[in-house]
């Protein structure tokens with residue numbers, strides 16, 4: 409839903425750009441629909457098990473490469489052994505457009521070649537602890553798209569999980585790109601605000617987040 413007072417783009421940290429309402433409502437609906445399909449399979453969306461025995465509160469599915477802690481594989485050995493669904497070209501294009509728009513740099517968009525998407529669904533009470541996206545062997549930016557309930561996104565520093573950090577409210581349709589000096593910054597989602605989504609656009613409840621990345625892995 410368009411805000412009464414439009415939110416403007418910000419650069420919360422060097423290399424990090426937040427573009428509110430970047431996705432049209434139609435695009436958001438398409439993404440929700442696509443996520444419904446990916447959640448079904450070939451690798452079903454699931455709570456990822458962590459090596460320490462815990463499980464993540466978000467449910468996830470990947471495209472292009474399967475992510476499980478802390479590596480990328482072509483098959484989901486920790487789920488059902490199925491080969492991961494391909495990353496569709498329209499999503500690659502969306503990622504390239506996102507980078508070009510965020511950095512206002514067409515060449516940066518052209519150079520961006522994401523080969524993996526991680527789709528996360530935050531149901532009631534789900535959060536994500538502070539972490540780095542560091543299983544990629546590439547310094548290319550991470551493109552993050554949010555649909556559904558708003559959340560508190562915490563963008564920290566590259567040294568550790570603690571302060572300083574910037575708190576950003578990500579709403580449905582928002583784009584966040586973190587690259588350059590922010591590419592390996594710790595970040596997390598300490599809170600999702602239930603019931604803040606526009607019912608005609610987002611999932612019925614909860615929050616969807618999709619990140620595009622370059623793994624830097626061969627073929």
Ligand SMILES: O=C(O)CCC(=O)C(=O)O
Pocket residue numbers: 526528536541552561595596597617619
């Ligand atoms: O949900 C978000 O906004 C962040 C997701 C994230 O950090 C990740 O998938 O690595």
Ligand SMILES: [Fe+2]
Pocket residue numbers: 539540541595
């Ligand atoms: Fe992350």
